[in-house]
Amino acid sequence: MKWRVAVDRALAPRGLTHAQYVMLASLYGLERDGRVPSQRELADHTGLEALYVSKLARSLDADGLMQRTRDAKDTRxxxxxxxxxxxxxxxPAIAEVAALLDKLLAPLGGRRGARTKSFVRDLTELLDTPL
Structure with missing residues (x-):
């Protein structure tokens, strides 16, 4: 929650929330890989609920930040x-969040530090463990 609040505050001047940032930054990364994801694929990629992604996509489309189009082969x-x-x-929002992440991870040696890599590895293992 602390991270989300920090991101919300950092991006407020740009008119973005944490969730909008996650959607747009993820879409940006997928597009750089040559993909044009579906709402479902973006939901799976971000970990956000499909219904929430649909709602955010409509809002971001209305704001002119993304475009939603029906798939030619599957109109659903x-x-x-x-x-x-x-x-x-x-x-620029990605750059701001990266700087914020550098600041947050400074005590562990920054984003590329050995302690950070170990922390991410341990955290990923915990998060990937089925309940």
Missing amino acids: TMRLELTANGRETIE
């Missing part, structure tokens, strides 16, 4: 793409 599927405005908004 909605494909997502950043608009030029979305790219202009998310690129």
Whole structure:
């Protein structure tokens, strides 16, 4: 929660919330890999609920940050793409969040530090353990 609040505060001047950032930054990364994900694929990628992704996508589409289009082969599927405005908004936001992450992880040696890598490995193992 502390991280989400910090991201919300850092991105508020850009008019973005943590959830909107997660959606746009994830979409940005997937597009850089040459993908045009569906809402479902983006939900799976981000870990957000599909219904929440659908609601956010409609809002971000209305704000001109992303475009939702029906898949030509399966009209039930909605494909997502950043608009030029979305790219202009998310690129500096990604840099801001990276700087915030560097600050948060400074006590462990920064994002690339050995202690951080060990922490991420341990945390990932815990999160991947089925309940």
